[in-house]
Amino acid sequence: MSELRFEVCVDSIRGIVAARDGGAHRVELCSGLIEGGTTPSLGMVLVAREIRDIAVHMMIRPRGGDFLYGAEELVAMETDIATAKSAGVDGFVFGALDADGNVDRAMTQRLIARARPASVTFHRAFDMTPDPFVALRTLIELGVDRVLTSGQEPTAYEGAELIGELIRAAGDRIIVMPGGGITAKNVGRIVAITGAREIHFAALSPAASGMRFRRADVHMGGELRPPEYERLITRPQSVATMIAAAGKVR
Numbered sequence: 001m002s003e004l005r006f007e008v009c010v011d012s013i014r015g016i017v018a019a020r021d022g023g024a025h026r027v028e029l030c031s032g033l034i035e036g037g038t039t040p041s042l043g044m045v046l047v048a049r050e051i052r053d054i055a056v057h058m059m060i061r062p063r064g065g066d067f068l069y070g071a072e073e074l075v076a077m078e079t080d081i082a083t084a085k086s087a088g089v090d091g092f093v094f095g096a097l098d099a100d101g102n103v104d105r106a107m108t109q110r111l112i113a114r115a116r117p118a119s120v121t122f123h124r125a126f127d128m129t130p131d132p133f134v135a136l137r138t139l140i141e142l143g144v145d146r147v148l149t150s151g152q153e154p155t156a157y158e159g160a161e162l163i164g165e166l167i168r169a170a171g172d173r174i175i176v177m178p179g180g181g182i183t184a185k186n187v188g189r190i191v192a193i194t195g196a197r198e199i200h201f202a203a204l205s206p207a208a209s210g211m212r213f214r215r216a217d218v219h220m221g222g223e224l225r226p227p228e229y230e231r232l233i234t235r236p237q238s239v240a241t242m243i244a245a246a247g248k249v250r
Helices: 013-022 042-048 071-086 105-115 124-128 132-142 160-170 187-194 236-245
Strands: 005-010 026-029 055-059 091-094 119-122 146-149 175-178 198-201 204-208 230-234
Touching: 005 013, 005 236, 013 026, 013 042, 013 230, 013 236, 026 042, 042 055, 042 071, 071 091, 071 105, 091 105, 105 119, 105 132, 124 132, 124 146, 132 146, 132 160, 146 160, 160 175, 160 187, 175 187, 187 198, 187 236, 230 236
Parallel strands: 005 026, 005 198, 026 055, 055 091, 091 119, 119 146, 146 175, 175 198
Antiparallel strands: 204 230
């Protein structure tokens, strides 16, 4: 268990504190989790750096949708990285693909150069590539520190066999980190099947809004929207439960 490292996906300052108090080693700080994670605000990043005893890796993703970015989006991503790096962020999480679904080597190289010396994770854009072993070799050649993957399946449990193959192929050249649909019920099996040394998960549970006055007929989004008076939060006990379960083969 001491060899395993745990990264928790969070979208709030309270989430960072909960992850730390639950025993996590670092967080992936995002906004827009309903879209799979987008770049958090500068204000959130600045406050996050005041929290001690946990590393903060920042999502760099200017929008939801695919990972085919235009020149103006690349500039925005580089600017977000430069600004956050000056604030002392420990690492960055991003991914870019070309129109054929391959890792966009040139764009990824530019983002890595902007991010260094901070740690770099290539996120689950990896799972949208046509050949995971080709993508893995490209990321190793580019010097990426880790790749987050569900094994090109909807969840890491379903993709565990491929994740294990990727981990063996990677050796010590890059960290392959399972993530996606990991729960306390399946994390032990995922660790046992893959041999992973790092695990990425969310520990979210619903919490009712404190609002007493509510307008049930007015919504802040379109047809696809989260509930107005409920949100998902990270709780320390949920993080601790996941970490404990990682050492138990189910």
